[in-house]
Structures are given as C-alpha cells and as structure tokens.
Amino acid sequence: MGLNLTADQAAMQRQLVTFTKQHLAPLDHQIDQTGEFPKAAYDLLIQQKVPQLGLAKPYGAGLGMQSRALVLSIIARGSASLAVMLEGLWKAAEQIDHYGTTAQKDKYLAPAVDHLMGFAITEPSGGSLLGVKTMATKTADGWLINGEKAFITNGGQATTYVILARTDQGEFATFIIDTSMPGVTTADKQTTMGLRGVSVAGLHLHNVKVTAENILGRPGQGLEIARRNQAIARIMMGAIAAGIMEHALDCVKSYAEKREVVDGTLNTIPAVQTKVANMTMQKRAAELLALDAAQQVDANVDFEAAAAMAKLYGGHQGFKVTNEAIQVVGGVAYTHEFPLEQLLRDVRALDLAEGSSEWISQDLGAIELGVMEQQNTLNQQPVPTAKRIQVADLHRVVKKLRLTEDVPVNVGNVSTAKRIIALGRGALDPAVVLKAQQLAKWIGATIAVTRPLTTLEQFSVDQQIGLGGATVNPEVIITLGISGADQFVIGMVGAKHIVAVNQDETAPIFKVAQHAFVGNVDDFLTGILAALN
Helix, strand or coil, X not given: CCCCCCHHHHHHHHHHHHHHHHHHHHHHHHHHHHCCCCHHHHHHHHHCCCHHHHCCCCCCCCCCHHHXXXXXXXXXXXXXXXXXXXXXXXXXXXXXXXXXXXXXXXHHCHHHHCCCEEEECCECCECCHHHCCCEEXXXXXXXXXXXXXXXXXXXXXXXXXXXXXXXXXXXXXXXEEECCCCCEEECCCCCCCCCCCCCEEEEEEEEEEECHHHEECCCCCHHHHHHHHHHHHHHHHHHHHHHHHHHHHHHHXXXXXXXXXXXXXXXXXXXXXXXXXHHHHHHHHHHHHHHHHHHHHHCCCCCHHHHHHHHHHHHHHHHHHHHHHHHHHCHHHHCCCCCHHHHHHHHHHHHCCCCCHHHHHHHHHHHHCCXXXXXXXXXXXXXXXXXXXXXXXXXXXXXXXXXXCCCXXXXXXXXXXXXXXXXXXXXXXXXXXXXXHHHHHHHCCEEEECHHHHHCCCCCHHHEECCCCEXXXXXEEEEECCCCCHHHHCCCCCCCEEEEEECCCCCHHHHCCCEEEECCXXXXXXXXXXXXX
C-alpha cells in the first residue's frame, strides 16, 4: 500500500528504512532501559546526516514538511525517542527559518546539524500559551528575562532554545537564548514513563540579558510564532505516532507467523486477522492525516486544523493499536523482553505532548466553528470590573463570606478543610507566607500550595492541590499568586467561593473566581488582616 511518494521520497524511504532497521532498532531497548541520553545513537543519526534532513537550505537538505514527516515516521519505527528528539530540533529550527533574520539563521541553524535545539513554552503552572508568566523587561540596551520553563523536549541537551515570554509592555515575544548566557541554568532531567531516551527538563532564567538580536520576529508576534510552532509539532507527532503503530504491527506479524497454536500458527486465526486488519487501517489513516497536514504546510495554506487532526488521531489510535497488539501477542508482550510494553509507554506521551487531546479537540472545534480568533481574544480579556475588588472592599468580602463567624476549631487537612489559603509562585516572599499563615490562623483555614512550592522546605506534597495533588471542595478558597492553569483549577472545581489574587488582570484564575483582587499579594493580605481586625 503505497503513499504516492515521489521518486526522491521513495528512494529516501528505502534508505532510511534499512538504516533504521539495522542500526537504530537494535539500540532502542537499551535506550529505554537506561533512560539516559542516547549519545551513541544520536551520533549515528549525525553520521547519516539525518538531522540535516529537517533543516532549510543552505544549512540542511531543505526538504519539504511532507518529507520531514515521512522521515520522522520511519525513524519512529526503530526508536520513538530518537524521532521525538529530531522533532524537538526541527520545530525550533523551523521557526527560526520562518521568522528569523539572516544573521540569526547563520548563527543558530548552521550548528543544528550536530547540536540539539528546543522550543520552551510550558511553565511549572501549565502548558497554556496564555498562561506564560516568564517576563521580559525592557532595558536601555535590550531585555532582562526572568522566569521558569518546564517539560522542554531536548531540555538539558540542547544548546539553543526559543522561549516564549511576556514583555513588561503587555505583549508576547519569542527570544532565542543559549546555555552559555549568564543566568541560564538547566533543571534536573525528568524521569518519564516512556520516550525515556528523550531529555526532558526545564530552564531557570534569572536576569538573562539579551539584545534585539535575540528577538525572533518582533515584540507582539510571540503568540503567532508559538502557535505555528505548536501546529508544526502536532504534524510531526502525528507522523511519529504512525511510525510507532508500524513498529507494533511489525511485532505482531513477526510473532504471529512463528507462534504455534492448536490448529496452526497464530496468523491463521480469523479473530487475529480481523484485529490486524483494523490496526492496519488505523495506522494507515494516521499516516495519511500526518502527510496531508504536512502537504498543506508545503502548499503554504492554513494548516492548523489539519495539524490538530493529525495529532489527535495519531495519539488516540496509536495507543489503541499498540494496546491491541499486546492483546494479540498475549502474556509475553507484558514483559520487558518484548518491545510492545515499551511502545505502549512511548505512544502514551503523544496524547499529552503539544497540548492534551482535550485541549486540541477544543481548538479544532473552535477552528471548524469559525470562532478560534474570537476565543483567543476572549481568553486575553482582563477580568471584568464587576468581579474586581479593592483594599477598601475587603471588609465587605469578610462579612459576605462570614470569615469571622463559625471559625473551625479543627481545621483538618487540605482534602477536608472548609477554608483554604492556596499559595502560588506569586506568594513566595517569606513575609507574604507569614501573613498568609496569620490569615489562615484567624479564619480557621489550612495552607495549600501549587506543585512548584512542594519543593520548598516548609511545604509538603500533602499540601498540593491540582493534578498530582488533592482535589478540594471548601466553602472558601483564597488563592494568592496563582495563575490558574488547568492543572490547578482541576483540583478546586468543588470550591463554593473563590477569592483570587494576582497581578495579571488576564490570569485564568479570574475566570472561575467570584472576587478578583488585581494587584500585589502583600497589599491584599495587609488589607484583609486589617479588615478582620
């Protein structure tokens, strides 16, 4: 079943399939078992000039997006980890080629033939583009960047990163930074369930000085660049999912041909044949969706919806196909000695990477209904005036929420508390924490935190709310310095009344809060303690 490839694509496919089967596939089990960056395997890719296939001329082969998707699918048949490493490099390089100056291309794309790159959007509070808190402050000769990035593909191994930040002028901008800059440090590598060869880590950015030469595109263009990057990445992930499915099917076919059952071999059983037929159709559809979306990039037409479909279908069906492959093979597939359990772990990540399936489904629906731009505009709107409160209003809030009445004697833990003070990264100052503890004592509340604060000595994971932490349903929750990313909000959906405090008037937390204090956390705490007094 051909893919209507050009002669050049077909020749490249044959060469890469042979290379992947002979040199990469034998290393994949070891890559998974060690969980370390596979330098020897990546060196093989460099020797074969595979990284260059995803780079624009004159720095690389200048292949179109459809050919790049084909390459990633083939590499994923042998090692999904190596394919995802290339995806991390190629999506960042693609944005520099598309938006960068000649000087930027010469400086950053030429070394990319043997040095990894990464694109950093996600932060500890969440992966939403609009939830970015990394700040770029204008100076006389450039910008100062402060913030924290998380879950970066190739994080810790890349030498160059494209990062999304907010400017102090209220715009989004993308900057190109490298690890040699003062103030740039790499967080520890994450231990992941699958794709264990991929280095996934964060960046700490402390007063990183950059100049206009480091801005990709122009200030105010950051969201456009980040969205294009995300759409390109979704196409590549769809192609990688198709490659993993192909790998799973190969395992099933090879095993079924040799496995003897009562009446012959496993491949003669009608039920097995039916399963393999369905798996093959799902793989084929994923392959075609990814290549179709890539072709739209090459044709220079709007490809965002096609990219979303490629990623959604690839992630969903990739897991189904791999899981079904385990079902066909049986118990041996549940062991570390057989590749399928690893493939199941690898493909599971593709339902989360570059936006969860729920998030992408929402994007796709908004695109198809013609309300995507309207939705993006609404997401960036400041909190309505009707929700806003000032220091002068805090005594009324105290009275309305009856904070001086029925103060619990036994506060309880985070999961059972009726009143909660939740601290985020905007409430890290020791003086602020002391005031928050005083407030908690006066109103009978327990202290909760977001995930980043659990690394501090005075807090524990037992106090965490949100994904990976507790789900709470208090009568009152006061959130201090919390942006309100999905990972946090999911843990407080049962709260009856939410008072949110944040300096960013567009913070997502305000969309679920009844009262919104836009301003400094310390000012709020001083005011509410005075009101309680």
